Amino acid sequence: MKAKELIKLEDQFGAKNYKPLDVVLNRGQGIWVWDVDGNKYLDCLSAYSAVNQGHCHPKIRQAMMDQADKLTLTSRAFRNDQLPLLYEELCKLTDSHKMLPMNSGAEAVETVIKCARKWGYETKGVADGQAEVIVCNDNFHGRTLSIIGFSTDENARTNFGPFTPGFKTIPFGDADALEQAIGPNTVAFMVEPIQGEAGVIIPPEGYLQKVRKICTQKNVLLILDEIQTGLGRTGKLLAEEHDGIQADLTLIGKALSGGFYPVSAVLSNEAVLGLLQPGQHGSTFGGNPLACAVARAALKVLVEENMVENAEKIGAYFLSELEKIQHPAIKEVRGVGLMLAIELKEGTPGGARAICESLMRMGILCKETHTYTIRFAPPLIIEQQDIDWAVDKIKTAFDGLS
């Protein structure tokens, strides 16, 4: 079927909760994807960092096929032979005591909020029903009701209430604001090391170190949502390593499966996940053997093929090349590892969307975030020659802006 007809079907029968670029993809390999007309594109979004390992990585694919032939789902009523191995491998890799497997990122966030509250009541001694979690302005933690309830994005919240109580928002990147906001009922502070959906917002140097210190002093759990920043995206396995700290609870998802399957996890020390008792949390698909086999392979190739190191090296190169682009519409170029963005000056005609559409015509797929920011987040296997090719096109797109 032709692209036009497929787009028509989608618009007719689908809910319009997205506004995708009009490119209909049907094949992917490594850093490249192809549309139904055979046009080839460099993927500079990587499904919001879910395909850090590149599209259809052959080793992850093989693990998925092999496991699909054997056993896919048992539910957690019974044990399976893949989950214990994922537990061990992931905990060793991330220096965690325990992990809890879920499916989507939002589910991991919901899980961690439950766990933090439980810790607050049972360990910290907060009075029943009073637990409070502090989050940041412009956060993105997912789309479920509790999560959008503490979003500051009006479009994400309007007319979806009433919302779950027990959250307080403070400015991102402001450690003093955290110190002031913490009260006797505060159980946790949840934050993205770099705000992804807000437009690759990097906090001031040393922010996470300060935050870690405050949380320790005040007996508040530090939760890092690394669903987007984790698993190599910023040039470290976890972004917390840039600040040399360890969160009490860390959320990962997205690239945990290399894009094959929804897999997420809460990583923790014994003190928090150890509190959960049978029947208090669960998921039919969470920890299923297919998901675990895929995640094990996704982690293995990430390490074996030095993707984290590549993200650090190529990311620095990409940033330096983007910084060379001179155009009056550019307000700022920023990034860590392969999580980069160009922010345009407010009022630039057509905004970031115009640049994204022009790049699409030249064979590069990126997505604007908000109105004026273009994010660049290719798979972590990208090489210098591909960056040179892409930067050339990006320059041309800006020239076309006139």
Ligand SMILES: *Cc1c(COP(=O)(O)O)cnc(C)c1O
């Ligand atoms: C994508 C994302 C989520 C939500 O993950 P889903 O799998 O879409 O539910 C949560 N937090 C961050 C930081 C994300 O980037």
